[in-house]
Amino acid sequence: TWAVLARGVVGLVAMYAVSPWKIGFSYSSAVLKKLLRFGLPYQINTVIAVLKDDLMTIVLGKIIGTTGLGYLGWAKKWAEQPLRFFMDNVSKVAFPAFSRLQDDKEKLKKSVEKTLFFLCFLTFPVLVGFSTLAPQMVKIIPRYLKWQPAVLALYFYCFNSAWATVSTSMTNLLNAIGHVKKTFKLMIMWLGLTWLIIPILAVKFGYNGVAFGVGIISLSSVVAVIMAKKLVNFALLDSVGKPLFASFALALFLYFLRFWEGGYLIISFKVLSGAIIYLFFSYLLKGRILLKDISLIWHEIKQKN
Incomplete structure (x- = not known):
């Protein structure tokens, strides 16, 4: 503790000796307005997210009960795992890069x-794997057997996460290039849709209705894409379409194997063979540049971490 304090004092004195300045208070209304113009909507977006998600959870608890919330929580948790893992790491690189x-x-x-492709390339196949293998997984893992009623909800949440992979990238882009007010408008839209659709479906269809509503709302991510493309005319087909096509091939492959059930060995075979199928189609669509892009972005992520 004393060493840290001493280092701070010595550093302060040394900096002042090298480049002295007059100590005092200053105020700039122009700088304050500039900071608030970006910072205020950015912080309000966080509040809106709380109103959209956390407050809605409280309301849903009254409608579908704790059991229904438990099923939704399990489905949401697994569907968002790949999104959170990949998005959090890539955002560390993407946000400052976009801003710069x-x-x-x-x-x-x-x-x-490149960023959008990398996220879709990693996230889409995992979501497909979760969706197709979940019914078998909950049967062979004893502690997951109780979550069988939540499998349908998992499908809808995986669908939502696939869209969120794109929409979150778009809001990240908008924030990075200073269009935080557009993100604010998107958050208002999603807040309104959530409170308009989710409670009604919860009352009529229970927790599966909530999950279905989440899937419906995710389609509004198209608006975020349109907003972003007006500012940056990126190639959506190449970035999203190719991983989507390869994931579709993976889904078909796993669908044809759906009746081949068994233990961990069978699931491991499906995962391994599915990965080979996915990589094959991805390489077929992108060529050698696929390996180069993955290597480049992975290197950037490692540097940030």
């Missing part, structure tokens, strides 16, 4: 395309 390149539209466009 905002005045160079061509480089920003390429950066958005």
